[in-house]
Amino acid sequence: MKLKTKEINYVAISAAIIVVCSWICLPGAVPYTLQTFGVFFVAGLFGAKKSVLSVLIYILLGVVGLPVFAGGRGGLGTIMSESGGYIMAFLPAAYLCGKVCEKNPKSNTKQFFGMLLGLGVCYALGTLWAYAVYLKGVGAAGLLIMLSRFVLPFVLPDIAKIILAQVLAKKLRKTI
Numbered sequence: 001m002k003l004k005t006k007e008i009n010y011v012a013i014s015a016a017i018i019v020v021c022s023w024i025c026l027p028g029a030v031p032y033t034l035q036t037f038g039v040f041f042v043a044g045l046f047g048a049k050k051s052v053l054s055v056l057i058y059i060l061l062g063v064v065g066l067p068v069f070a071g072g073r074g075g076l077g078t079i080m081s082e083s084g085g086y087i088m089a090f091l092p093a094a095y096l097c098g099k100v101c102e103k104n105p106k107s108n109t110k111q112f113f114g115m116l117l118g119l120g121v122c123y124a125l126g127t128l129w130a131y132a133v134y135l136k137g138v139g140a141a142g143l144l145i146m147l148s149r150f151v152l153p154f155v156l157p158d159i160a161k162i163i164l165a166q167v168l169a170k171k172l173r174k175t176i
Contacts, residue, residue: 085129
């Protein structure tokens with residue numbers, strides 16, 4: 001994969017946007033952050049390839065210990081925690097959202113549902129990961145308990161973030 005200097009700059013800036021969005025955080029068992037906004041915004045703005053690279057850089061920065069994840073956390077321990085699956089799920093989510101936005105640059109409806117599909121991937125993979133980590137550390141837990149802790153409180157805020165990401169990406173896409 002060969003990138004031009006301008007594309008490398010876009011990827012670096014996009015990774016930085018995701019980092020900043022992860023620092024905007026309301027604390028909780030699973031914190032409310034703007035990480036998903038950052039991922040969807042970048043995917044809507046730049047498409048699949050650049051958004052996946054941006055998310056990969058973001059994750060690698062965190063894995064090596066830089067405090068780029070929610071609440072200023074970093075390190076492999078964060079990825080291996082209950083919430084690590086949601087971070088890892090940003091990769092396929094960025095790809096799916098980016099592909100849909102690339103193929104449908106003028107369709108707000110298709111882009112919205114593409115981002116909603118990406119969010120569903122985040123929820124599914126993240127919840128499965130959290131369930132596996134929870135079972136390993138604590139014991140059996142019901143799926144409803146996991147959904148009520150890791151998904152349901154975030155649905156409406158995440159839909160609002162998708163709408164905002166879609167609107168801003170569409171406006172900036174014209175400029176870029």
